[in-house]
Amino acid sequence: MGIISVQEKTNKFWDNYSKFLIRFSWIILILSLIITVGLTICLLCLIQIRQFDQTDFIVRNGRASKNAQLINKIFGSDKDVRTHQQMDLYPALDVIIKRKINHENINETNMLNNQIIEEIRSLDKLIHSIQINDVNNSKQYNYTSLCAIINRACMVDGNYLLSDKFHKDALNLRYVESGIYFDSLTGANGLASFIFGKDYKIINATVPEVDYDEEEDEEEEKGEPEDLPVVKHTSSEKTISYVPIFRIRYSLNISNDHMRHLSTQWEREVLYYLNEKYQSKLIEISPSTSTAITDTVGKQARDEGPFMAIMLLIFFIFVGFFISIQGNFHTSVGYLSICGVLNLALATGATFGLLSVFKIQIIEPMALIIFVVAIIESMRISIVCGEYHQIIKEYLPVSSINASTKIDIEKILPSIIKSTRPYFLSSTLIIMITYAIMSIISPMSCTRYLGLTIVLYIFIEYITHYRRKSLSKTLNKQVTTLTNVDPIFKKLLTGFLCLLSVIFIICSIWLISSIDTRLYEDKFLPKNASSLKSYMRAHFENYDIGPVIMFVIPKPMNYENKKNQLLIHNLVAQCLNETAMNNKFKLVWLEQEDLHDVLTSRNPLSVRLTPYSQNDLVISDKKNRSVIKASRFFCQYRSTKGDRNDLQAMYNMYTYAEQSSLPSIFPYSFIFLHYESLAQIRREVYLLTIFTVTTTFLITFVIFLSFGKALLIFTNLLALLTGSLACLYLFHNLTFNFANSLWLFVIPVIFLDTLIHASFNITKSKWKYNRVILSLLISLCIFSLFSIETYIYHVIRQSLIYQSIICFILINFILPSWYYIIETVLKKNKNDRQPIPTENPDVSQPVVASTEIQNLVYEPNGNMNNSI
DSSP states (O other), X not given: OHHHHHHXXXXXXXXXXXXXXXXXXXXXXXXXXXXXXXXXXXXXXXXXXXXXXXXXXXXXXXXXXXXXXXXXXXXXXXXXXXXXXXXXXXXXXXXXXXXOOBTTBTTOOOOOOHHHHHHHHXXXXXXXXXXXXXXXXXXXXXXXXXXXXTTTOEEXXXXXXXXXXXXXXXXXEEOOTTOEEEOTTTOOEEEHHHHSOSXXXXXXXXXXXXXOOHHHXXXXXXXXXXXXXXXXXXXXXXXXXXOOOEEXXXXXXXXXXXXXXXXXXXXXXXXXXXXXXXXXXXXXXXXXXXXXXXXXXXXXXXHHHHHXXXXXXXHHHHHHHHHHTSSOTTTOOTHHHHHHHHHHHHHHHHXXXXXXXXXXXXXXXXXXXHHHXXXXXXXXXXXXXXXXXXXXXXXXXXXXXXXXXXXXXXXXHHHHHXXXXXXXXXXXXHHHHHHHHHHHHOOBHHHHHHHHHHHHHHHHHHHTOOOOSOOOOOOOOOXXXXXXXXXXXXXXXXXXXXXXXXXXXXXXXXXHTTOOBOSOOGGGSOTXXXXXXHHHXXXXXXXXXXXXXXXXXXXXXXXXXHHHHHHXXXXXXXXXXXXXXXXXXXXXXXXXXXXXXHHHOOSOHHHHSXXXXXXXXXXXXXXXXXXXXXXXXXXXXXXXOOOHHHHHHHHHXXXXXXXXXXXXXXXEOHHHHHHHHXXXXXXXXXXXXXXXXXXXXXXXXXXXXXXXXXXXXXXXHHHHHHHHHHHHHHHHOOOBOTTTHHHHHHGGXXXXXXXXXXXXXXXXXXXXXXXXXXXXXXXXHHHHHSOOOOHHHHHHXXXXXXXXXXXXXXXXXXXXXXXXXXXXXXXXXXXHHXXXXXXXXXXXXXXXXXXXXXXXXXXXXXXXXXXX
């Protein structure tokens, strides 16, 4: 009786709601037009669009961000230090150089050649000479002048390759155990694993050594002739005989936004010149910059964006066509599709116009929300038309429908509202609550703004539907169901389908838990980015070095204590033992410096420390001896894949530091900022799935007071969301990355209306859902015919195809199967409690609809006849 009372109050609410719409329809329409058109005008006048990159995913209050601030406080600005000591990825030009293969001698790839070295020097001069224009002061800058205006805060990593010393020693280059090469005259340096790659060859060579005795020296001073040979003996030592690759990196360590703009402009200008204009007969270059991948992917996406618009237009055309062909010329309501397009346009203008009024910048991926809401709007229009046709079919005889037939919208509107609005309201609440929660808990600015935009967009879209006082009438064709199938076969078939759906959900959950993360994949780049692909390929194939990890001890301690020294070496050893780490690189100042001299010498710090350890110690000089206030030492990643192993290695570094007895020690690398973001992306996709299905269960249960229906929607929505991700992972090797994360953030709600409405209308026609799914599949197939290279567009197409197919199977086969199984069990239990007389001939027939379903679906019967 309590449920009946609630349903009566609900019916009364929707009756009053329909009366309100009918009474104030023109006022509502005019007000909505004034507001939405006004906000759309604000959008056109105030819109601010900015490019999007992976820095939008930075976890602002994460460990890495806090540690970076602490390092900056301890060691000061990092603009004039070496790359491995920097806390951010500054603008830079990175050039990987290989020797051009001579077809006459295809194996000649050794870079240790005087001609090659001279060519690289010429390339360096060319890079320094490329100029840019500063529009603010009409000045021109090249690399050297840019360095000058930022207090020479530049660093050419690998500039040892450009030194006279290397040019002189290249053909007989001694192997240095530390791997660090220095030119003491110019300060040029280079790390062997960086400038030579990982595949350089070392041989044992016999080197002549000159040895003069004192008598010979005196004779030389007197000018007497030299009769004896000066070579006294020879020695054997390791030399580098083969180098397949050279690498030089030109960094610009900016200090303000204006300098960042100029540095980025220089990056783009020099990259364009090297890719488009530079030619050499001796070397091949593969350049990249800090913005190269983002610029390339963004440009390709913008160029191919119109194809997405074409696909959306095709989708609208097919939806409108399928809606309009239901009925005849007189009864068709295909014009409602046009109303849907207008409503979507105004809701879009109002949403982004409101953001522009509050001076919130719009990032480019927000366009994905429009695509999602367009599908939701199309499904709602189709459901409204389908329910309207259903009402006309059940309450108007076919013979009475003719050109003069008219329908009083004031009488039929309550029935349409009761059969559609509760489900639209529930899905709207689910979307708003889910994304509001995600926006509150997300530490990433991009997902926070995207979630809030979805909440605002869905709310405006819900309240700004076009209202009309008259609707056309038409007939509806029922889809053939399992009604006439043999009951025994029906039980076996539905039981098999239900079991299959359970297995599908379990397997999907297991598969999506295996989805990995990636910082970069080759498929991110279009085919025409051959130079950038060559650079990334060389980066992974020719190097086993990645970002450097620094361990920072921010407090003073006794470094002369053997136990403390052992703790430092143990921490470095733990780092080197990780599979994701380069076990050949470590930089520990204790191994390079004379600790006693560092603590007792009165010389300047730059003299006390070797070049190995500059900027790695913060020393306070006292009367008798110095105190080391802070220090840092280093290990290194093997690569920059950003996969599960790399992320786990990051967490292990945090764990090792926490377990160490060294005071307040912590690890940091600029790549940690991005790895934290990747981990957060994976976490939020999983959380979004959980919140969506959980909120759906709670909202549908509260609104419709049906635990069974809420559970049915919960399981089918879980199958849809996990199944689509599992298919993407299984067939397309899906990873969580910066390129696809925002799409994965908005896609879960596309077919939410469909599943909710279909679950409460199982015995009704499915055509109102299928025509939208069919339209979407047709438009996606046509979209596949275009030559699209943008990675995210492929992910959108593939995910929508899988979601459409899975949704089609769920609403046409799985939902009816579960419905039949549940109804059969309920009927059997009822028969066991209340035995049916043997004279009843219909006991073996399946139940068409339970009382609960009839009450919750508001099927037109009884009291509906009176209103019509």
